[in-house]
Amino acid sequence: MTDTTPGFDTQAVHAGQAFDPTTGAVIPPVHFSTTYAQDGIGGLREGYEYGRSGNPTRTALETQLAALERGRHGLSFASGLAAEDALLRAVLRPGDEVLLGSDVYGGTYRLIARILGPWGVRLRVVDMSDLAAVASALSERPARIVWVETPSNPLLRITDIAGLARLGHDAGALVVVDNTFASPALQQPLALGADVVVHSTTKYLGGHSDVVGGALVLSDDEVYEQAKFLQFAAGAVSGPLDAWLTTRGVKTLGIRMQRHSENALAVASFLESHERVARVYYPGLPSHPGHELAARQMSAFGGIVSVALADAATARRFAESTKLFTLAESLGGVESLVNYPDAMTHASVRGTELAVPEEVVRLSVGIESVDDLVRDLDQTLTSL
Ligand SMILES: *Cc1c(COP(=O)(O)O)cnc(C)c1O
Numbered sequence: 001m002t003d004t005t006p007g008f009d010t011q012a013v014h015a016g017q018a019f020d021p022t023t024g025a026v027i028p029p030v031h032f033s034t035t036y037a038q039d040g041i042g043g044l045r046e047g048y049e050y051g052r053s054g055n056p057t058r059t060a061l062e063t064q065l066a067a068l069e070r071g072r073h074g075l076s077f078a079s080g081l082a083a084e085d086a087l088l089r090a091v092l093r094p095g096d097e098v099l100l101g102s103d104v105y106g107g108t109y110r111l112i113a114r115i116l117g118p119w120g121v122r123l124r125v126v127d128m129s130d131l132a133a134v135a136s137a138l139s140e141r142p143a144r145i146v147w148v149e150t151p152s153n154p155l156l157r158i159t160d161i162a163g164l165a166r167l168g169h170d171a172g173a174l175v176v177v178d179n180t181f182a183s184p185a186l187q188q189p190l191a192l193g194a195d196v197v198v199h200s201t202t203k204y205l206g207g208h209s210d211v212v213g214g215a216l217v218l219s220d221d222e223v224y225e226q227a228k229f230l231q232f233a234a235g236a237v238s239g240p241l242d243a244w245l246t247t248r249g250v251k252t253l254g255i256r257m258q259r260h261s262e263n264a265l266a267v268a269s270f271l272e273s274h275e276r277v278a279r280v281y282y283p284g285l286p287s288h289p290g291h292e293l294a295a296r297q298m299s300a301f302g303g304i305v306s307v308a309l310a311d312a313a314t315a316r317r318f319a320e321s322t323k324l325f326t327l328a329e330s331l332g333g334v335e336s337l338v339n340y341p342d343a344m345t346h347a348s349v350r351g352t353e354l355a356v357p358e359e360v361v362r363l364s365v366g367i368e369s370v371d372d373l374v375r376d377l378d379q380t381l382t383s384l
Contacts, residue, residue, distance in 0.1 A: 008068065008185060009254040009255075011064070011067040011068055012068060012185075012250055012251050012253050012254055013251050015064045015067035015068070016060040016061065016062070016063030016064040016067070016247070017060060017064065017251075028056070028057070028060055029057075030057050030244045031055055031056045031057045032241075034050065034051040035049075035050055036048040036049055051237075052232060052235050055237070055240055057240040057243045057244050057247075058076050058237065058238055058240065058243045060243070060247055061074070061076050061215075061238070061244075061246055062076050062215070064247055064250055065184075065205070065215050065250070066217050068184040068185075068250070068253070069179070069188060069189075069190055069197050069217035070184075070190055070191055071197065071217040071218050071219045072218070072219040072221070073216075073218055073221075073224040073228075074215060074216070074217050075215060075217075075224070075227055075228055075231050076213065076214070076215050076237070076238045076243055077213065077214040077215065077216075077231065077236050077238055078212070078213065078237060078239070078242070079202065079212050079213060079214045080105075080107075080180065080198070080200025080201070080202060080213070080214035081107050081108075081214065082214050082236035083198055083200075083214030083215055083216050084111055084178075084198055085111060085115070085236065086227050086230040086231055086234065086236060087176065087196060087223075088111070088112065088116060088121070088145070089116070089230055089234070090223065090226035090230045091144060091174055091226065091227075092121050092144055092145065093120075093144075094119060094120025094121070095120055095122070096121060096122070096143075096144035096145075097121070097122040097123070097141065097142070097144060097145075098112055098121065098122070098124070098143060098144065098145045099124050099125075099134070099137055099138065099143035099145070099146045099147065099173070100112065100126075100147050101125075101126070101128040101147065101150075101152060101157075101159065102125050102126060102127045102128070102353060102354060103149070103153065103154075103155050103157050103354065104147070104148075104153065104178065105149065105153050105178065105345075106345060106346040106347070106348040106349040106354065107348065108147070108149075108178065109125075109348070109349055109352070110348045124137060124141075124143070125353050125354065127157070128146075128148040128150070128157070128159040129157040129160075129289075129290060131159075131160060131163050131164065131167060134164060134167055138167060138168070138170075138171040139171075142171050142172055143171065144174065145173055145174050145175075146164065146168040146173045146174070146175050146176065147176045147178070148161075148164060148175075148176070148177055148178070149177070149178040149180070150177065150182070151181045151182060151283055151290075151294070151302060151304065152181075153180075153181060153304075153362075154304070154306045154341045154345070154356055155281050155356070156181075156281045156283055156288070156290075156304060157290060158283055158288075158290025158294045160293055160297070161177060161189050161192040161194055161297055162192045164194075165192065165193030165195075166193065169193075174195045174196065174223065175194045175195045176194065176195065176197075176198060177194040177196070177197055179197045179198065180199050180200045180203050181204075181304055182298055182302055183199075183204040183205060183257055183302075183332075185204075185253045185257040185258075185299075186257055186298045186300050186302055187297060187298045187299070190218070192297060195218060195219075195223070196217070196220075196223065197216070197217040197218070198215075198216060199214060199216075199217075200214055201213040201214055201215050201246050202214070202330065202332070203331050203332030204256070204257065204303070204332035205246060205250050205253060206245060206246045206249040206250075206332075207249040207250075207253065207256055207332060208245075208249055208333055208334055209330065209332075209333030210245060211245040211246055212242070213238050213242050213243070214238075256334065256367060258300065259367040260303030260365060260367060261284070261300035261301055261303060263303065263366070263367065263368070263373060264302065264304065264305050264363075264365040265282070265284045265285075265301065266370045266373075266374060267305055267363065267370070267373055267374060267377065268280050268285050269285070270374050270377065271305065271307050271377065272285060272287065274378075276309065276381045276384060277307055277308070277309065278309060278310060279307070279308040280305065280306075280308075281305070281307070281308075281360075282301065282304075282305045282306075283301045284300075284301030303331075303332070303365045303366070304331060304364055304365070305363045305365055306360055306363070307361050307363065308357065308360050308361075309359050309361065309384075311359050312342070312359055314359070314384055315340060315358065315359045315360060315361050317384055318361055318380055318381070318384060319338050319340040321380045322376055322377065322380045323376050323380075324336060324368065324372055324376040325337060325338040325373070325376060325377070327339070329345050330345075330364070332364060333364070333366065334366050334368075335368070336363065336364060336365055336368060336373055337363070337366070338361060338362070338363055338364075339361070339362045339363075339364070340361055340362075341356040341361075341362055342355070342356050342357075342358050342360070345362070
């Protein structure tokens with residue numbers, strides 16, 4: 001029998017995006033209404049009642065994201081951290097522990113350590129790319145949640161998702177993958193055994209640096225109902241225009257990720273051959289310790305390249321000297337960005353066990369003409 005499941009790019013364009021049945025508008029309209037007429041008390045059309053509990057534009061995005069991650073349910077939030085917060089509070093109770101990767105987004109660590117910590121949630125940190133270390137941490141003490149980012153931010157460490165899921169499940173934990181860096185175009189954690197995928201849709205899914213958002217995708221009905229209840233009862237929903245912009249971005253995710261990956265590989269190869277560069281972190285390089293694993297669990301290596309220079313001062317100078325790469329936080333947009341993690345995106349983990357080496361600069365490689373990107377980096381390195 002042939003597999004007739006629509007392909008990724010077909011889903012990206014069509015899932016949740018049926019034309020408007022009343023007007024035929026090919027692009028479904030943005031629904032701004034906060035409230036919905038009832039046909040008699042409690043007579044809801046399509047289940048819509050009030051904008052916080054449900055909105056058709058948000059449903060369209062949630063349907064699209066669930067299809068792309070091959071999960072049963074999607075939930076869209078006002079930001080990536082709002083999505084994380086909803087999931088964590090839906091699942092955790094005082095005394096529960098989260099086992100967190102040692103190289104995750106600083107805001108994730110801050111949320112668990114400083115917001116949930118005072119409510120009794122405990123946190124342990126381990127290098128998730130070392131499954132033996134994970135196994136030993138879990139045998140010491142169980143964890144309610146195992147949380148990983150792969151590729152990780154900003155050092156691009158690769159974790160074996162299938163292996164981690166087995167270890168986590170044997171220990172009774174919920175296995176969560178922050179898939180922001182790879183996006184579902186390159187990696188689908190649920191198919192590898194993870195329970196929940198988390199996204200900052202602000203990055204590659206939105207893709208144009210013009211909308212903040214977050215999402216959860218999962219297939220477990222019970223965890224879904226709990227997280228959905230938190231979305232409704234705590235209220236960090238995405239607004240209709242934000243949801244619509246994200247949906248529009250997602251339609252081109254496949255071709256953007258392809259170009260991001262091609263450009264990043266060219267940039268990484270160039271940097272690796274440059275005498276002023278001490279080390280390049282990119283899973284697409286054969287020299288990367290996670291290269292073979294990444295080649296197995298991802299369909300390409302993504303658009304983020306980190307680079308170590310001689311020392312902190314050189315790294316700072318480099319980050320402040322590029323012309324085409326704009327010095328800014330965030331990542332995943334069509335334009336190239338440079339970021340100095342220690343003082344920018346990862347300032348919240350400075351001095352903690354998650355601190356980023358001071359000589360490291362992170363590049364978000366955009367979809368511009370690659371020769372221009374390489375020339376900008378070449379001129380910057382020469383000027384240092
Ligand atoms: C940006 C980011 C987040 C947080 O998302 P926001 O949309 O900024 O709240 C979480 N995880 C990763 C990997 C990120 O890059």
